[in-house]
Amino acid sequence: MIEVDQLVKRFGAVTAVDGLTFTVRPGHVTGFLGPNGAGKTTTMKVILGLDAPTSGRALVNHNSYQDLIRPLHQVGALLDAGALHPGRTAEAHLLSVAQSNGIGRRRVTEMLQLTGLEAVANRKLKGFSLGMKQRLGIAVALLGDPPVLMFDEPVNGLDTEGIAWIRQFMRALAADGRTVLVSSHLMSEMAQTADRLIVIGRGRLIADTTTAQLIESSTRSDVLVRSPRAAELADLIKARGATVNPEEDGGLAVTGLDAPAIGDLAAEHGIAVHALIPRSPSLEEAYLDLTGESTDYRAATPSPQPSSPNPERASTR
Amino acid sequence: MTATAVPLAVRARDVLTSEWTKLRSTRSTYWTLLVAVATPIGLSALVAVTLVNAPRHGAQVDPLLPGLISQEYAVLAVGVLGVLAFSTEYSTGLIRITFAAVPRRRAVLAAKAAVIGAVTLVAGEVVAFASFALVQAVLSGHREGVSLSRPGVPGAVLADGLLLFVVATMGLGLGAIVRHTAGGIAALVGLIFLPAIVGLLPAPWGGRIGRFTLLDAAQQVTALHPATNLFAPALSLLVLLAWPALTLLAAALLITRRDA
Numbered sequence: 001m002i003e004v005d006q007l008v009k010r011f012g013a014v015t016a017v018d019g020l021t022f023t024v025r026p027g028h029v030t031g032f033l034g035p036n037g038a039g040k041t042t043t044m045k046v047i048l049g050l051d052a053p054t055s056g057r058a059l060v061n062h063n064s065y066q067d068l069i070r071p072l073h074q075v076g077a078l079l080d081a082g083a084l085h086p087g088r089t090a091e092a093h094l095l096s097v098a099q100s101n102g103i104g105r106r107r108v109t110e111m112l113q114l115t116g117l118e119a120v121a122n123r124k125l126k127g128f129s130l131g132m133k134q135r136l137g138i139a140v141a142l143l144g145d146p147p148v149l150m151f152d153e154p155v156n157g158l159d160t161e162g163i164a165w166i167r168q169f170m171r172a173l174a175a176d177g178r179t180v181l182v183s184s185h186l187m188s189e190m191a192q193t194a195d196r197l198i199v200i201g202r203g204r205l206i207a208d209t210t211t212a213q214l215i216e217s218s219t220r221s222d223v224l225v226r227s228p229r230a231a232e233l234a235d236l237i238k239a240r241g242a243t244v245n246p247e248e249d250g251g252l253a254v255t256g257l258d259a260p261a262i263g264d265l266a267a268e269h270g271i272a273v274h275a276l277i278p279r280s281p282s283l284e285e286a287y288l289d290l291t292g293e294s295t296d297y298r299a300a301t302p303s304p305q306p307s308s309p310n311p312e313r314a315s316t317r
Numbered sequence: 318m319t320a321t322a323v324p325l326a327v328r329a330r331d332v333l334t335s336e337w338t339k340l341r342s343t344r345s346t347y348w349t350l351l352v353a354v355a356t357p358i359g360l361s362a363l364v365a366v367t368l369v370n371a372p373r374h375g376a377q378v379d380p381l382l383p384g385l386i387s388q389e390y391a392v393l394a395v396g397v398l399g400v401l402a403f404s405t406e407y408s409t410g411l412i413r414i415t416f417a418a419v420p421r422r423r424a425v426l427a428a429k430a431a432v433i434g435a436v437t438l439v440a441g442e443v444v445a446f447a448s449f450a451l452v453q454a455v456l457s458g459h460r461e462g463v464s465l466s467r468p469g470v471p472g473a474v475l476a477d478g479l480l481l482f483v484v485a486t487m488g489l490g491l492g493a494i495v496r497h498t499a500g501g502i503a504a505l506v507g508l509i510f511l512p513a514i515v516g517l518l519p520a521p522w523g524g525r526i527g528r529f530t531l532l533d534a535a536q537q538v539t540a541l542h543p544a545t546n547l548f549a550p551a552l553s554l555l556v557l558l559a560w561p562a563l564t565l566l567a568a569a570l571l572i573t574r575r576d577a
Contacts, residue, residue, distance in 0.1 A: 045413070045576070045577075048413075048417045049416070049417070049420045049577040050413055050417060050576065051576040051577070052574075052576060065420055066421075068420060069323055069328065070323060070328070070331075071417065071418065071420060072417075072418055073419075077417055079329045079410075079413055079414075079417075080410050082409075082410065082412070082413050083405075083409055083410030083414060084409060084411060085339075085405055085409055085411055086343055086409070087342075087343045087345065088339075088342045088343055089342065092338060092339075092341075092342035093342075095338050096335045096336075096338040096339045096342070096416055097335070097415075099334040099338055100330060100331055100332055100334075100335035100415070100418045100419050101336040101418055101419075102323065102327065102328075102331045105502060140414065261498055270439060280447060305545060307326075
């Protein structure tokens with residue numbers, strides 16, 4: 001379990017983390033989401049005792065990280081896969097980390113096998129691809145067989161195969177009853193891996209919820225109505241206190257009245273309805289709604305998100 | 318075994334083993350040590366030959382001086398080795414893995430100092446005794462050599478072997494303080510060689526300030542005929558050891574206060 005309590009971290013005049021409180025529980029993959037610069041990495045570094053909090057605290061299994069003895073048995077983390085000595089071999093790197101926590105050579109060999117690196121164990125790290133470095137980082141995180149795991153943007157720069165491998169890995173770790181915290185700035189990424197979400201923006205907590213709840217709570221849920229007598233129906237719906245936004249193609253986007261109620265209303269007045277479609281936003285849209293105000297650097301003009309194409313949604317709007 | 322039941326001695330051994338593995342597994346360790354051992358041994362013989370053939374005006378050659386002079390070049394190599402032990406971890410980001418694995422950062426500093434200190438102490442003594450043997454072989458041909466059995470000689474040669482250890486551990490401390498390779502090496506060179514310039518000041522200032530400098534202290538400790546304007550050899554030994562001690566102390570104070 002990870003507990004973050006009223007955490008504040010300032011770097012000079014910049015407040016990276018601003019009163020953050022949340023708990024990460026075992027048995028789930030918890031997504032740690034926020035735009036770039038939201039404070040995710042800083043929070044993780046405070047949890048790992050690498051950065052000292054300005055105020056507040058972070059606990060791992062009810063302990064301050066500084067008080068952990070042989071911490072790799074409690075927490076495994078992958079912050080930056082490229083943080084390696086380029087002249088060292090994969091095995092020497094893994095062994096040096098293992099030895100610092102009293103972990104033996106056998107476990108090192110096991111981790112190299114588990115991550116599929118045994119064939120390159122004696123190769124220097126400067127020749128490693130990013131995917132291989134990510135695997136090595138995961139091998140380091142798993143050395144002490146810890147109940148708590150943290151991964152910072154683990155799929156950045158990976159190919160499809162690597163991404164699939166890491167996702168499956170994280171889900172397996174959570175199914176094992178471990179606490180898994182995974183940061184990302186892409187909702188589309190988390191949608192496929194995380195079942196719980198902690199969303200932050202500008203160092204503040206925006207949402208601490210499940211993936212399903214996040215979609216439900218979005219303000220973008222509406223009902224698309226098509227009718228040959230749309231104008232008439234719109235007036236009736238408005239009379240019930242709901243909001244109607246006409247769409248370009250003549251459809252009506254209704255919020256505040258659900259699909260059965262709209263259908264009944266139309267039937268009462270003998271108005272034909274050609275389409276009645278409840279629409280929920282994609283996770284990506286719900287996330288953008290939440291973080292829109294807290295993005296540090298926004299593009300001046302709205303542009304399509306290249307990293308999160310959503311064809312289904314595009315066709316209904 | 319619960320984590321809290323791990324005795325301190327075992328945890329110290331863990332960190333030492335880990336740092337030993339790190340030192341053994343990079344090529345720069347072998348290169349810097351090779352340079353640190355091979356050059357001064359070769360150079361000392363050369364210095365000895367030059368000394369005995371140089372025109373002198375009644376002045377006596379200190380039979381131990383060639384060994385020390387040649388080591389003054391070797392110190393750079395081991396100093397770099399010390400700086401690199403921390404600076405590469407900071408520049409690559411590896412330090413975050415290290416400190417996440419061992420949150421007691423001073424234990425990491427102590428383990429690195431112990432491992433690098435031990436290796437450079439052995440290397441330094443090898444150099445000191447090998448140089449001594451070679452230099453005396455050259456000097457004795459001119460009836461100026463001394464024997465190891467002469468009083469004061471074994472101590473001076475042992476002290477000569479300390480220089481690499483002193484500079485390597487000082488480099489380590491500077492690497493932890495500066496956290497950049499180039500900056501750390503610059504600081505090391507500055508601290509070793511810049512104060513030597515004050516020795517050129519007119520008397521009595523040259524000696525008054527010079528006796529606190531690392532190189533003058535080293536010469537005083539290893540000379541068979543110590544200079545009279547500097548500290549006595551015993552006090553000079555303290556000065557010599559104070560340089561790395563103070564650097565490591567500063568590193569120990571800073572290392573826990575800064576974000577990794």
